[in-house]
Amino acid sequence: MTKNEIFGYNTAPEYETVVAYFSMEFAVDQSLKIYSGGLGFLSGSHLRSAFELKQNLIGIGMLWKYGYYDQVRNSEGKMLPTFVQKDYSFLTDTGIVFSVPVHDANVQVKAYLLKPETFGSAPLFLLSTDLAENDELSRSITHRLYDPNEATRIAQSIILGIGGGLLLEKLNITPDIYHMNEGHSVPLNFFLYSKFKKLDETKKRVVFTTHTPEIAGNEEHDFDLLKKMSFFYHLQDHEVKFLLGMEGDKFNYTLAALKFSGKANGVSKLHGEVARKMWGGYNGICEITSITNAQNQHYWQDEEIAKCIKTNDLNAFQYRKKEMKSLLFEEVANQTGKIFDENVLTIVWARRFAAYKRADLLMRDWESFMSLMNNASFPIQIIWAGKPYPEDIGANEIFNSIIDKTKEFSNCAVLVGYELELSALLKKGSDVWLNNPRMYREASGTSGMTAAMNGSINLSIPDGWIPEFAVDGENCFIIDPAPDSLSEYDRDVLENKNLMAVLENKVLPAYYQHPEKWMQMIKKAAEDVIPALESTRMAKEYYTKMYDKIDG
Incomplete structure (x- = not known):
């Protein structure tokens, strides 16, 4: 040729x-x-x-x-x-x-x-x-x-x-x-x-x-x-x-x-x-x-969301975000029979499914998780997705255990079929992109980059690419990592507490009580991601x- x-x-x-x-x-x-x-x-x-x-x-x-x-x-x-x-x-x-x-x-x-x-x-x-x-x-x-x-x-x-x-x-x-x-x-x-x-x-x-x-x-x-x-x-x-x-x-x-x-x-x-x-x-x-x-920005970013972020148009952004949430929630209903609300803060955990990425860290303290899920003042919806390696028994067990544990929650969903199309739906339809791997285990991780391009705020452990981007409280929310000297068990316990504290004290109040601040965080996140973390x-x-x- x-x-x-x-x-x-x-x-x-x-x-x-x-x-x-x-x-x-x-x-x-x-x-x-x-x-x-x-x-x-x-x-x-x-x-x-x-x-x-x-x-x-x-x-x-x-x-x-x-x-x-x-x-x-x-x-x-x-x-x-x-x-x-x-x-x-x-x-x-x-x-x-x-x-x-x-x-x-x-x-x-x-x-x-x-x-x-x-x-x-x-x-x-x-x-x-x-x-x-x-x-x-x-x-x-x-x-x-x-x-x-x-x-x-x-x-x-x-x-x-x-x-x-x-x-x-x-x-x-x-x-x-x-x-x-x-x-x-x-x-x-x-x-x-x-x-x-x-x-x-x-x-x-x-x-x-x-x-x-x-x-x-x-x-x-x-x-x-x-x-x-x-x-x-x-x-x-x-x-x-x-x-x-x-x-x-x-x-x-x-x-x-x-x-x-x-x-x-x-x-x-x-x-x-x-x-x-x-x-x-x-x-x-x-x-x-x-x-x-x-x-790649051209592949991943929704053009309407990009315009709203650029012009700092809060009303237009909220309207478009609800449209994108509606498309995602159609898939949630199709797969799980659960009807999600476009007005409710929606957190997504979605990536290649491996044990060190800790998809179930939110559930580490079950009483705290129940309290979070039943908070009438600051309602929340959570979606999980990802593909474990078929022969990774441990990762498959975690995936299915999340299905079991959240089955009775109308505001929790676990989706299958995590490929490019579903990944795009999740990034465009989420309000918060959760990333909580064990420290130093994530070489880079890139899903949060494309989430930020689409008006979703990163809530993350400072691993991989995050330290090059993060300004806590300005373009993302950081989960404080536990000291390296602690055992793996103790790190999980402490980082679960830190995650819950950030959610309850920072993320939820900001979303529901300070929409203008939320919009400024979205704008800064998009500006800090592009072009520094765009593949050009x-x-x-x-x-x-x-x-x-x-x-x-």
């Missing part, structure tokens, strides 16, 4: 550096279900801003036959993951088929193209092994995003990394920079090393973004298994250990990516600090800077900080 066939537009001269952006998931549009959560939301916004800026950037991802999963309900109303085949007539079959060595097989891979004009994104190539030429095991590699089978997960990284490298050769594209968005595509480096023969030559061309702020969350597997799976391309495991100065039986994806890259970044200033502390003791890693994640800034910053010349 020619460059014109791939891009369909002239790239801007200030972005002449050719970048291949590798990510396991991209959330570009609701109809293209190849993402699970924040990593995909981030990469999708990056592609949209790269398109708006006409950057010379190409996405490389995977075409998941069953997506992540479809989140529905079982006969008792509990969450149920289902797997439904997805078909996309809007993707272009490039006709390019090539083989990638995986274990003892040469797996056939086909490349599809999401053209820029389809959804307004930089070109995105998607790889599929679901071909008649492959056996069922090989076909299943691109069936499920983050497949629970270890060997399949490893094979997915091989297809993304090595397959993506091979695809670029087939396209006659030689990127100046290969960007790994998280460590899933780390086999790419072994493919590049086979071409350039020197680690320094590989490092000149590779940059890496890490998203996981704790050692245990960074993927690793046995060297022996990876060798058998052809993860190292043409290298043996002892050669890999020598090349990267790695020891032990486990190969850590993030550590290897840091050793292969010329530059790396965390996804907030705080996460950059955490990442440098995590990995700084290892020899041979690259510099770790930070580029704070961001989200982020896409530009990657070119200036990460894609410029890397010294060998």
Whole structure:
């Protein structure tokens, strides 16, 4: 394919550096279900801003036959993951088929193209092994995003990394920079090393973004298994250990990516600090800077709400916000049979569902929660949503326990089907966006950015991107974190009390008794989010900080 066939537009001269952006998931549009959560939301916004800026950037991802999963309900109303085949007539079959060595097989891979004009994104190539030429095991590699089978997960990284490298050769594209968005595509480096023969030559061309702020969350597997799976391309495991100065039986994806890259970044200033502390003791890693994640304004922000905020028109804003709440509450009624009131303060907790994000922190003290829910003077409505990993038993139990505990409350709802469309409804229809993870566990988190773009006030622990934005009481409400010295149990107890205190003493009185102040908070939040935390800034910053010349 020619460059014109791939891009369909002239790239801007200030972005002449050719970048291949590798990510396991991209959330570009609701109809293209190849993402699970924040990593995909981030990469999708990056592609949209790269398109708006006409950057010379190409996405490389995977075409998941069953997506992540479809989140529905079982006969008792509990969450149920289902797997439904997805078909996309809007993707272009490039006709390019090539083989990638995986274990003892040469797996056939086909490349599809999401053209820029389809959804307004930089070109995105998607790889599929679901071909008649492959056996069922090989076909299943691109069936499920983050497949629970270890060997399949490893094979997915091989297809993304090595397959993506091979695809670029087939396209006659030689990127100046290969960007790994998280460590899933780390086999790419072994493919590049086979071409350039020197680690320094590989490092000149590779940059890496890490998203996981704790050692245990960074993927690793046995060297022996990876060798058998052809993860190292043409290298043996002892050669890999020598090349990267790695020891032990486990190969850590993030550590290897840091050793292969010329530059790396965390996804907030705080996460950059955490990442440098995590990995700084290892020899041979690259510099770790930070580029704070961001989200695309044109995709996420409601135009009418934006006008009301800009003109500081309280009446028009309240009218539009009630319209957006009404649309959200139609979905609440449809899913739960509960009728919410557009005049009542509505809090939303919605994001990728994991235990450390503490969706149930509000309920930590049940008596306090009951008092909050039954407050006649300051009524409140709460909505939860999010997708736990299907095999994460603990997270699934928390999700379903919230359904059980709130079933009898007419002012509480738990929604399923948390994807781009529902996420947008929730951000536009909420008054308060609640974020209460355990400190230092949220690398960035971006949902609150798009909530602020739509007139929803952040109520948050000061983790991830929040410290770069927050002015407590002026553009958000901050939940004081507990001292690090306390046990996890005691931190949860104290932070629950702090959350309840902020709600009862600050949030509710401000909403009901001081609407002008509330409007000023909304206005300041929107002004502070855009452009500082809009993805145009982020896409530009990657070119200036990460894609410029890397010294060998």
